[in-house]
Amino acid sequence: MEKGDKIKDIRDNTTHTVDCVDVYETDTLVFTEDKKYIPIEFVSEIDLCDTLEEVLTNNPEIIEEYLNETVLKPFNDYLKRVLKEEEEGRYEWGRDKKNEI
Numbered sequence: 001m002e003k004g005d006k007i008k009d010i011r012d013n014t015t016h017t018v019d020c021v022d023v024y025e026t027d028t029l030v031f032t033e034d035k036k037y038i039p040i041e042f043v044s045e046i047d048l049c050d051t052l053e054e055v056l057t058n059n060p061e062i063i064e065e066y067l068n069e070t071v072l073k074p075f076n077d078y079l080k081r082v083l084k085e086e087e088e089g090r091y092e093w094g095r096d097k098k099n100e101i
Helices: 050-056 062-088
Strands: 006-009 012-023 028-032 037-039 044-045
Touching: 050 062
Parallel strands: none
Antiparallel strands: 006 012, 006 044, 012 028, 028 037
């Protein structure tokens, strides 16, 4: 853990930025940029999963946009292609005529 790292105080789920870490005889304290100190046993480092969870929780439209682009749009494009081929007589549901001999 070094200066600038993001941490979470597991006692109250607050997020802080590390200023420094000091070791005393039996205790290690993490001092934060907002002038707090947290005993090391109550500190959890924030990783990519924590950051991702926060972003998705606070911005649900990101999930909707992702699903639209990766699932719905390709599926709708496929359905349009199948319907067009069906109108042209090249496709029957359950059977693809263009691959027949």
